[in-house]
Amino acid sequence: FFFYFTLTEILDQINEKGFHKLYIDGGTTIRSFLKEDLIDEMTLTTIPILLGGGSSLFTDLPKKLKFELIESKTFLNQITQNHYKRKR
Template sequence: METKNHVFIATSIDGYIADKNGSIEFLQTIPNPENLDFGYNAFIKKMDAIVMGRGTFETVLEFGISWPYQIPVFVVSSRIQDVSDDLARKVEIVNGSPTEITQMMTERGFTNIYIDGGITIQRYLQEDIIDEMIISTIPVILGGGTSLFGELTDLLEFEWISSEIFLNAITQVKYRRKR
């Protein structure tokens, strides 16, 4: 079976996933009294594994909570050599191009991969191996920071699958890559 790479992420109106200081606090600007997960739990149940960048991995560790993922996590990094003992069976450090990592994931039997982290997503898009994206837009303008999208050499066309509005403020759109 073919491996598919998926993105589930939130951005500001101007397309940033973190502010100029690397903070993601803007994600909390809309009160969520119902504690909605914005479809995340349904999404993650369909995933076999997560590929995330080093920066995202380090951000998750800074949350000060127990490890939040129940599926294998592969961290793309040339700087990190190993992980703490408590994460040894949950996290694996990988290196290589997105195509090489996807091939390794396919060989290991993973079919639905959650790609997370700005630079990692950009690299996967540059190699045109993102199949679906769910993007939630938070109604704030950051004016700079970490952009979700980087420069591409070719136009990548996606088709709209669905849209949903949460808390009368957050717009979530699901796209599929046109092939």
């Protein structure tokens, strides 16, 4: 069986069950949520290794989305983790 739901419908179902935070990963999935303006907070982790072949998070967005940097951390003197909150 295949079911088709929009991202908003899926989030509504998750919220109805009492869950209010969702971890998503992968460029294509994250970009889908960004296109629908469904991300309130995000954490971007940068590791200084170029893998190539990945999918860009920020291409083909229909409008500018403004985020504010909340916190920035560095691990092992090279890995950075930035926490952003959506400015609406």
